[in-house]
Structures are given as structure tokens and as C-alpha cells.
Amino acid sequence: MYLKHSAKSFAIISLLLVAGCSGTGSIFPPSGESPFKIESDPSGAAVYVMGENVGVTPLKISQKDVFPNIYPGAKQSLYGKVTIKKTGCADFTKTVNGNIIVNGLRAKLDCGNNNPATSATPGVTPQTSETVEQRLDKIKDLLNKGLISEDEAKQARARILNEL
8 A cells, every 4th residue: 555655656756857857848937937027217227137237127137137046256145136226316126036026026216306397396486597498498308318207397397387
């Protein structure tokens, strides 16, 4: 009786091992093969993995990039982490986990008061010697550089025009 159960257990374990090691039809998904998405608000931020720039948001990266099998010992503190950087914003660093691999990473960057569209106090007219045209050009320039969103640019433009 014991040999009969042992033989069945051995057959099941062998089948699982063979299925797990085969390249196609595997019941185990290949580790690190599926990419996950990284997004940021504002978009256009640089993404760093293991201290190397791998692209700009929005971006898809492989798990193998974040969890490499071999890496220099000096980069041990960077293992499994993604850092997102954008000029004028605080760096955003996150340790990648199963939830991020499945659902992706959406980083809300802290850009402080570097955004003129949101830094002004509502209802208060800023004291400036710039013309309306110069102020509108600044908003357009900030939008083109990706420092403010389309909605923020529209709000700032409306605020400037309402002051007339």
C-alpha cells in the first residue's frame, strides 16, 4: 500500500517537474518574462532601474531588469527598486512587489510649487510687470516642456484671461 502511494506521488512530482522545465505548455509561467507598466504624473519622467536610465514614462519594463540574476555588489541597495526622476520634482523610489508586477506602477510625483498653474492663491491677482501675452507664452512653454498638464495649462490661461 505504501509503495502504491509513493509511486503515485513520485509520478505526480515528476510530471510537475517536467512540465515546469519545458519551454512551452508549462504550468509555471516563465519567471521575469512578462513586462509591467510604469506611469507617472506628470508623465515624461526618467525611469531608473539598478541605477541605469531605462526610458521615460509611460514605459514597460521586464521583471528581469528589476530583479537581475547577476549584478555588482555595489548595486545591492538598488535591487528590486524603481526610481522615477523629473526635473523640478522630488525623486520617487518604490520597491517592486507582486502587486506592481500585476497592476503596474503609477507614481504621483511631488513637484511642490514649481507649477505656476497651481501655485497662485485663487482670487488673488499676482503682481507682475509681464504682459498678458508674455504670461500666456510662459504657460505654453511650460506645457511644451511637460512641466504642467493640459488641464493645468487651460486653468492658468483662463485665470489670466479672467484678470483682463
